[in-house]
Amino acid sequence: MINIGLIGAGRIGQIHAENILTMPHVQVKTVSDLVPEKIKVWAESVSIPNVTNRVEDIFEDPSIDAVLICSSTHTHTDLIERAAVAGKHVFCEKPISFNIQQTKRAVEAIKQAKLQFQTGFNRRFDPNFSRVREWITEGRIGEPHIIKITSRDPAPPPYEYIKVSGGLFIDMAIHDFDMARFLSGSEVEEVSVAGAVLIDPMIGELDDIDTAITTLRFKNGSLAVIDNSRKAAYGYDQRVEVFGSEGQVNVQNQFPNSAELSNGQGVFKDKPQYFFLERYKESYLKEIKSFIDAIRCGDATPVTGEDGYQAELIALAAKTSLAEQRPVKISEMA
Amino acid sequence: MINIGLIGAGRIGQIHAENILTMPHVQVKTVSDLVPEKIKVWAESVSIPNVTNRVEDIFEDPSIDAVLICSSTHTHTDLIERAAVAGKHVFCEKPISFNIQQTKRAVEAIKQAKLQFQTGFNRRFDPNFSRVREWITEGRIGEPHIIKITSRDPAPPPYEYIKVSGGLFIDMAIHDFDMARFLSGSEVEEVSVAGAVLIDPMIGELDDIDTAITTLRFKNGSLAVIDNSRKAAYGYDQRVEVFGSEGQVNVQNQFPNSAELSNGQGVFKDKPQYFFLERYKESYLKEIKSFIDAIRCGDATPVTGEDGYQAELIALAAKTSLAEQRPVKISEMA
Amino acid sequence: MINIGLIGAGRIGQIHAENILTMPHVQVKTVSDLVPEKIKVWAESVSIPNVTNRVEDIFEDPSIDAVLICSSTHTHTDLIERAAVAGKHVFCEKPISFNIQQTKRAVEAIKQAKLQFQTGFNRRFDPNFSRVREWITEGRIGEPHIIKITSRDPAPPPYEYIKVSGGLFIDMAIHDFDMARFLSGSEVEEVSVAGAVLIDPMIGELDDIDTAITTLRFKNGSLAVIDNSRKAAYGYDQRVEVFGSEGQVNVQNQFPNSAELSNGQGVFKDKPQYFFLERYKESYLKEIKSFIDAIRCGDATPVTGEDGYQAELIALAAKTSLAEQRPVKISEMA
Amino acid sequence: MINIGLIGAGRIGQIHAENILTMPHVQVKTVSDLVPEKIKVWAESVSIPNVTNRVEDIFEDPSIDAVLICSSTHTHTDLIERAAVAGKHVFCEKPISFNIQQTKRAVEAIKQAKLQFQTGFNRRFDPNFSRVREWITEGRIGEPHIIKITSRDPAPPPYEYIKVSGGLFIDMAIHDFDMARFLSGSEVEEVSVAGAVLIDPMIGELDDIDTAITTLRFKNGSLAVIDNSRKAAYGYDQRVEVFGSEGQVNVQNQFPNSAELSNGQGVFKDKPQYFFLERYKESYLKEIKSFIDAIRCGDATPVTGEDGYQAELIALAAKTSLAEQRPVKISEMA
CATH class of the missing domain: 3.30.360.10 (Dihydrodipicolinate Reductase; domain 2)
Known part of the structure; x- marks a missing residue:
């Protein structure tokens, strides 16, 4: 079983969670959102057990293998770097950031940590x-x-x-x-x-x-x-x-x-x-499936951090x- | 929560069960099949709690609201008439039977019992x-x-x-x-x-x-x-x-x-x-959703027994x- | 130079004559119509020298090689048989006649005379x-x-x-x-x-x-x-x-x-x-060209009298x- | 009857002449080409009476109303200016010239002479x-x-x-x-x-x-x-x-x-x-027809010299x- 932490449960975050629901042996264990009370009903409907407003609940949970970063763009690179430290694979929505140097550093951090990274170029x-x-x-x-x-x-x-x-x-x-x-x-x-x-x-x-x-x-x-x-x-x-x-x-x-x-x-x-x-x-379905497969098999993700950069x-x-x-x-x- | 009994878990039966899995407030509670051991893994993967080879386990379960008849055609009309007696709504795959008189009688039995009936004309x-x-x-x-x-x-x-x-x-x-x-x-x-x-x-x-x-x-x-x-x-x-x-x-x-x-x-x-x-x-997804909706709202099904006949x-x-x-x-x- | 006699200058007859106008070494020499005065202006515009209401002017002109029969259906078989006698190749609009025996006889007459015959199946x-x-x-x-x-x-x-x-x-x-x-x-x-x-x-x-x-x-x-x-x-x-x-x-x-x-x-x-x-x-252009080519080369026409029959x-x-x-x-x- | 002089009987010149052949009350009277012997057979087949290698035979013929300039681009502006002097309407293939100032002057010359001018933008x-x-x-x-x-x-x-x-x-x-x-x-x-x-x-x-x-x-x-x-x-x-x-x-x-x-x-x-x-x-057919119509009716051509410029x-x-x-x-x- 692969455990996923979802950061940001807006429109795109919800799509990813719903798609994961249909796949065997993978689950969204925790969702973190700025306004958790707004997403509780939805989270229950897609069988996500934990709803929080603290990203630490995701980064500090050793059972969580990977994070989906679907929050606002300005938060991305900080979260990516925390994921690198916490040893979580990262799926990050596009763009990675508004600042090319920050993007470069975040992508590099994941690379150094030898973790998987996928940029959300779903097309x-x-x-x-x-x-x-x-x-x-x-x-x-x-x-x-x-x-x-x-x-x-x-x-x-x-x-x-x-x-x-x-x-x-x-x-x-x-x-x-x-x-x-x-x-x-x-x-x-x-x-x-x-x-x-x-x-x-x-x-x-x-x-x-x-x-x-x-x-x-x-x-x-x-x-x-x-x-x-x-x-x-x-x-x-x-x-x-x-x-x-x-x-x-x-x-x-x-x-x-x-x-x-x-x-x-x-x-x-x-x-x-x-x-x-x-x-x-x-x-969207094939995209998130490819990320889960990459984690499971250790293969490269089909859209890398370099692609985002x-x-x-x-x-x-x-x-x-x-x-x-x-x-x-x-x-x-x- | 609407509870469904599935009779026959071949290709079409499995499609219906998988489609029901994505809908809120409805579940396939029991699946009956001639060779239950063959479908156990599948049944677990789609969260069906009970697997049996006895259709009685469905007809005698008062919590079950409706049956999906997806077994061989020659078994259909007998099962429809038992559903009429047991008070279960019926979704039946096409054709209803090979015998126009049996089809007529089965459709009539459901009508008399004031139950819902939908023929599987998915197109x-x-x-x-x-x-x-x-x-x-x-x-x-x-x-x-x-x-x-x-x-x-x-x-x-x-x-x-x-x-x-x-x-x-x-x-x-x-x-x-x-x-x-x-x-x-x-x-x-x-x-x-x-x-x-x-x-x-x-x-x-x-x-x-x-x-x-x-x-x-x-x-x-x-x-x-x-x-x-x-x-x-x-x-x-x-x-x-x-x-x-x-x-x-x-x-x-x-x-x-x-x-x-x-x-x-x-x-x-x-x-x-x-x-x-x-x-x-x-x-297929819209078809089974329309059946569930008809049960829930008491509206007529969009494809009746008369249509099958x-x-x-x-x-x-x-x-x-x-x-x-x-x-x-x-x-x-x- | 191949000389053509056109019998009937209605809509279809005119199309054939206009198409022949664009081809080298072939001309419509005479057009016969029930109401010749109505077609004189048109005939001049497409350089047809002779306008008549007597089909004899066509059948009796030894310089005319072929006739296009574009008059009313009930006149077709009589005209075909006269063409057979006069030794003119025949292009005949569809249907050849309203009477299957007449059609058979007319087609046979042309065949016996070893003349070309094409039925007007332009499609x-x-x-x-x-x-x-x-x-x-x-x-x-x-x-x-x-x-x-x-x-x-x-x-x-x-x-x-x-x-x-x-x-x-x-x-x-x-x-x-x-x-x-x-x-x-x-x-x-x-x-x-x-x-x-x-x-x-x-x-x-x-x-x-x-x-x-x-x-x-x-x-x-x-x-x-x-x-x-x-x-x-x-x-x-x-x-x-x-x-x-x-x-x-x-x-x-x-x-x-x-x-x-x-x-x-x-x-x-x-x-x-x-x-x-x-x-x-x-x-229409290709059709009449194929008829002219058949006359010129002695090949079979691509749509025979048998096809019409x-x-x-x-x-x-x-x-x-x-x-x-x-x-x-x-x-x-x- | 409008009389046309064709200058240059290459591929495009021939297309224009063939299209004019199908129109009533207009004819190509003279064609001028560098190698007249090469185009004689073609000219005869499209009923052009005069073949010459002297453009003067066109410009000096008072019965000629208009010229089609289909020769090499480097000859265009000189021919246009001679047409302006000779009082002939001009249809000129694209581009008018390789030199924007020459183009401007040639277009202006026709304008001053109050003659029709059409640039060959057939599309x-x-x-x-x-x-x-x-x-x-x-x-x-x-x-x-x-x-x-x-x-x-x-x-x-x-x-x-x-x-x-x-x-x-x-x-x-x-x-x-x-x-x-x-x-x-x-x-x-x-x-x-x-x-x-x-x-x-x-x-x-x-x-x-x-x-x-x-x-x-x-x-x-x-x-x-x-x-x-x-x-x-x-x-x-x-x-x-x-x-x-x-x-x-x-x-x-x-x-x-x-x-x-x-x-x-x-x-x-x-x-x-x-x-x-x-x-x-x-x-191509509609283009040349529009030029003939403009001459006949005195309306503006649909593609002017300004358009070419x-x-x-x-x-x-x-x-x-x-x-x-x-x-x-x-x-x-x-």
Whole structure:
């Protein structure tokens, strides 16, 4: 039996706990949250025996093997370092931190302690994107030349969140930076951004953007382009295309059903699944399962701390490119 | 807390139990199976406390509210009648029986006992087919004129099963007969069959067919056509199209992913999901949830015993049409 | 230079003449029509030098190599027999006649005269259907088991036409009967029909139907099913699917463009091309080119008189099946 | 009758002449080509009476209303200015010239002479792209935020052509720059390029690139991104997507047929149409028809000299951005 401590029982924390419930020989033993009374009913419904507001109850419990860090981003690196000291494996939500040096130090601490670490880039486990990766790895498109990622949310987050989110690149596009690395198999060398505030001027006043086109140049010479928007009227838009020397592979959005209606006006179908909870349901399950498997078998996790660190470097370069209106080398950021 | 007794823990029985596990305030208390030792490990993994080979342990337990009948078809009607006597609600897999009179009597017994009864036509709960039904009900295609159902299995069942299955119509096409009624909103009046043995001559020697085109005429004058095959090289093929006075709606197969590869040879994607366990995963969950909800709220179940009876009548007419090579009226069968 | 005589300059006759205009070394020399004054402007615009109301002007002109018979169906066989006598190759629109014996005799007359004859089943030349045929012929779906043809018009013809059209089977479904033979590579043995009047009761009063499901059994044991409707709200619906022992191939409708709009309501695209003039534009061109090529090279035409005769036999069996409500053997009709 | 003079009877010149052949009341009266003997047979087949190697035979013929300039790019502006003097309307293939000042002067000369001028941006007439434009104009996606253009050729041109083509931006991407303006309804303000040589190092040695991602910023604040490749293994790849405040619209490639084959390996269909002759067949016809209509009715042409000039400005900015590795303002180029 593997025992898990969950730190932070917000939306994502709850998803992980519910997914663990369906797996044999693993349980969430303790959940720590700032407001434990709010999650008691939920914790009971998913058979978590201990609810606390003290993370020490997790770090000091020798029966707990691993922690899931799902609290606010600013708390992550401190918790990771405490986990390293306490000898707990770590699954940490993205981004690891807002500060590239803190991220580096936290990842290093876990590495020194020879513990498992997984960054929460769940999209790698999406059956669509993982099929794209497989076909690339099998050489079915030859050498990748151009990666195109479409990544648009159905609606902007609340202003309160935007203020503390770290901005579009660190909060939202970081998933796409990881996806670009995941699909490319090469490291990013240079980043160039065209950003805009087209959806809500208030987002601009909060010193963020809501629309961006980001071009990446990889060390192997290939290119990637990501377009982000905070608001797609038709819901979550998450597509990928990879063009290579021998062919091209792409994936489309997922739809709640395939029903198609033809009438005198035209042909109509329902819009895509609304947001990440629907679209990435399966990937969340596979993600946490891969972490448990890594602990159990001692294999490397499929998304390392280095992966979290590299994505943050790209986000940092993107912010710099936006501010200085020029292509920015990753090597300037490290 | 609703307590369930499960009779028969084969593939379908296990699916229902696993789905119930994820629902609050309902549990499978006892499972009865002919070979209890074979299912003990599984029963423990899904937290079923009691495993038995005596159905009496279920019928005589006053705390048990409902039974799921997932045993062999020839045992169904006897078990339904015992459930009626014992005052247990019944969920029964399709077909209810091989004998239309026994089916009628069993359904009537439950009705007299004022208990809930649901027939296991899970496909009604598939998000694709239910969206078709919704759009028809909303009048978006006007009056239905032609219903077309494609229903093909990836591979024929073993000969041993074919011998006792009741044949293609009662074992396999019965789902399609129910789908036709579900989508039409009218009752079938006449059935006409063209059948063939094209896949495996041994199926013909077992007095069954492996390929069929069945035409239905409804009381409202509209038509339906179903094509069945026991073996589609590309997996499970389950599609529906409804053509009406104002438009047409159709649904396609479900695919494991949307990845599409273009190269010098053409455009390629993975084949559809392999069989019913993958394709109807979501519909099985919704099906059993609807039964639990009906017990809890006292509402009618969404698929009644009458629905099971009507589908069997159509299957019987189809067998007769095949044997006598003529259109057969449902009224001849009742 | 090949010289053509066109008999009947209605919609179809004009299409053929316009297509011939674009081909080198062939010209329509004379057009004969009941009301020549109505077509003079058109004839000039497509460079046809002679306009007449006397078919003799065509049959007696020794420089004319071939005739296109595009006049009313009841005139066809007489014209074919005169062409046989006059030594002109014949392209004849479908159906060849309303009387199977007349059709047989006319086809035989051309055969005895060792002239070319092509029946106007243009759909065989559609790039979609011809690709299906190619893949079947290459063995890519193994042995065909089930052929499914959807064939629906955007609107019923005028009552005046319905009165003289010969009915849904001989006027409309005859194309589908030919398509079934074209794709199957086997001959039809038995026909079974379920027909209905669902669109317009007046069509019933004119002793026709507007909706039909026709099942065909081929000599090789395989099956086909055709569904016909006189009125699809969304335009011309012309699709085919062939299911075989090793796979399945299908073609969809053609659309005027591929634009797809996603918004808060769903996903929307334009309806399919409206009717045969748009959908079969390319097939009409290829059809008449194949006839000219056959004359030039002395090869067999790709759609023979026998093909026209066989499709009429099936139509006749379908009418009989509808009237007598039973499966009808083709051998009963010959 | 409108009389046309064709200058240059290469591939594109021949397409225009063949399309004019099908239109009433317009003819190509004279064709001028460097090697007239090579085109005599072709000219006869499309009924062009005069073949010459002297453009004066066109400019000095008072019966000629308009010229189609389809010769090499370096000859364009001189011919345009001679047409202005001779009082002939001009249809000119893209690009107008390799020199932005020459382009400006030539366009101005025609304007002063109050003659019609159309630049050969045929893609605007493609039924797919024009439907996208219509829906944008109708406000169906709200305000455009992001335009995405995919534009990939099936194979690089010969080295000899690359040497004189003006490079990827002026030869190939200029179509995409025009498409971006056509769809946006705003003018480009800034261009930023990431280019690479990934297909053939020799292209790099010829001082060109074969792969590019170009980001455009429009005056209205919106963004566009274009990805170009000289070699797509699966043929011509020409797609567009426009994302706006209220929705998104996109168009896909065109396929030679819709046949889809499912078997044990997966689902397969033919690759898209190979190159521009197939893909843009319809747009070439509509393009030249629009030019003839403009002459006939005196309306403005749908693609003006200004449109040609603006696209060249963007190409020039793209070349500069590539060379200097920075975002470049259009205002720097004018």
